[in-house]
Amino acid sequence: MLAEKVISEMMADLIDLPKDKVRALFSFGGTASNMYAMKLAINNAVPNAGKIGAPSNLHVMITANAHFSHKTVGDWLGIGIDRLVQIKADEESRSIIEDAEIKTRSIIEKGGVIAGFQINGGPFYDFAIDDIGAFIDLRDRLIKEYNLSFSPHIHVDSVIGWIWLVFNGYDFELNPLKIPAEILPIIKEQFKRKYQVRKADSWGVDFHKGLGGCPTPCGLFVSNNSNDLLLLSKKERGIDTHHLGNDWSLEDPSDITLETSRSAGKALSAVGSLLVMGKNGFRRLLANQIFCTKVFRDLISEGDYFLVGNPHALGFNTMVLLSPGNKRINWKEFLSSVSGDDKLLDHLNEEVKSFYEFCLKSNSGDISRLGCSFSKGFYKTKSGKAVSALKYCLVSPHANSEHVKNEVDKLKSQLISFRTLKNK
Numbered sequence: 001m002l003a004e005k006v007i008s009e010m011m012a013d014l015i016d017l018p019k020d021k022v023r024a025l026f027s028f029g030g031t032a033s034n035m036y037a038m039k040l041a042i043n044n045a046v047p048n049a050g051k052i053g054a055p056s057n058l059h060v061m062i063t064a065n066a067h068f069s070h071k072t073v074g075d076w077l078g079i080g081i082d083r084l085v086q087i088k089a090d091e092e093s094r095s096i097i098e099d100a101e102i103k104t105r106s107i108i109e110k111g112g113v114i115a116g117f118q119i120n121g122g123p124f125y126d127f128a129i130d131d132i133g134a135f136i137d138l139r140d141r142l143i144k145e146y147n148l149s150f151s152p153h154i155h156v157d158s159v160i161g162w163i164w165l166v167f168n169g170y171d172f173e174l175n176p177l178k179i180p181a182e183i184l185p186i187i188k189e190q191f192k193r194k195y196q197v198r199k200a201d202s203w204g205v206d207f208h209k210g211l212g213g214c215p216t217p218c219g220l221f222v223s224n225n226s227n228d229l230l231l232l233s234k235k236e237r238g239i240d241t242h243h244l245g246n247d248w249s250l251e252d253p254s255d256i257t258l259e260t261s262r263s264a265g266k267a268l269s270a271v272g273s274l275l276v277m278g279k280n281g282f283r284r285l286l287a288n289q290i291f292c293t294k295v296f297r298d299l300i301s302e303g304d305y306f307l308v309g310n311p312h313a314l315g316f317n318t319m320v321l322l323s324p325g326n327k328r329i330n331w332k333e334f335l336s337s338v339s340g341d342d343k344l345l346d347h348l349n350e351e352v353k354s355f356y357e358f359c360l361k362s363n364s365g366d367i368s369r370l371g372c373s374f375s376k377g378f379y380k381t382k383s384g385k386a387v388s389a390l391k392y393c394l395v396s397p398h399a400n401s402e403h404v405k406n407e408v409d410k411l412k413s414q415l416i417s418f419r420t421l422k423n424k
């Protein structure tokens with residue numbers, strides 16, 4: 001519990017909120033953080049929901065490009081995924097505020113309840129961070145105009161994207177860590193978007209993902225208003241936890257946690273990771289991954305065989321696609337060449353999948369497994385067709401330009417071998 005408190009204070013420090021306002025709880029990962037947020041949203045909107053269940057007019061707004069776990073928790077909490085309303089996303093995968101406004105107004109005007117919003121704080125594949133401030137404004141306008149009796153909960157799913165917060169307090173002008181100038185604006189922009197999480201009600205952090213350096217699972221649910229957590233109190237809704245020693249415990253978080261028993265391992269491993277790395281350690285690590293990602297994307301885009309499917313993404317993953325006809329094209333040109341040509345897209349999807357499997361299965365002689373995984377549908381075209389790609393995510397602290405160059409050479413040479421063998 002002490003480690004958990006220390007980490008709560010560190011989280012408060014990352015977003016410049018008073019230490020006693022922020023309270024973080026370790027749980028079983030990103031899914032758990034989303035679950036805490038949705039449960040808080042329900043209990044806040046409908047105070048007796050813990051006794052009588054969530055009413056059938058209750059809705060939670062989620063985003064088109066959200067991780068699937070938001071739907072999982074909507075299902076497990078008994079709201080049902082049909083009452084999770086998806087906000088459309090723009091080309092960068094950021095949620096469109098106007099769409100959120102139209103949908104929320106329509107639900108409220110029909111007598112529905114918007115319990116909360118679960119928005120993006122930098123998920124795969126685009127690491128898109130929503131305009132958190134705009135969602136807060138929308139929420140506040142809805143409260144005022146419809147005279148709502150409660151404030152819909154705003155949660156930011158930042159389980160991967162939290163890492164940008166380590167740049168809080170960094171002097172981007174002086175740049176003491178000598179971060180390469182070409183990536184400094186990328187980091188600065190993503191940090192600026194992320195820092196808005198201080199205005200949200202809650203957010204998630206996974207130290208087991210991306211660059212956090214802890215064993216799975218090591219997830220943290222962070223509440224920016226520690227008093228909100230009392231909405232989860234078992235006591236308050238008549239659950240008698242007499243099996244526990246709460247009468248003599250000085251502090252009993254099990255009154256507000258989902259789990260009765262929680263491992264101390266998560267908090268200890270996170271304290272270890274944060275103290276060993278320090279802000280500057282994480283800054284260096286993140287800057288290196290962004291730098292290598294830039295080198296990787298540039299090299300991919302310079303060749304004729306592949307293209308980058310998420311050139312706008314400010315994070316450290318890259319989606320790699322096969323260029324149709326080995327012609328150097330960019331992502332926009334790719335989309336226009338497959339639009340209306342389902343056969344071409346099916347062929348490219350099939351080929352990139354076969355190529356990935358060929359490298360994975362051969363794994364001998366000149367052919368070896370690629371340093372990526374595969375995604376069958378990281379993007380949906382306007383007509384709703386999935387686009388497949390190789391999914392590269394640079395998380396090793398040892399990554400450098402040479403490794404990246406070797407991987408790009410390997411991609412090219414193995415693609416040539418794959419096609420030669422296929423055509424025999």
Ligand SMILES: Cc1ncc(COP(=O)(O)O)c(C=O)c1O
Binds near residue numbers: 160
């Ligand atoms: C953005 C996001 N949210 C939630 C989750 C679920 O996290 P977990 O697997 O730790 O439950 C993931 C998993 O990758 C994720 O990327």
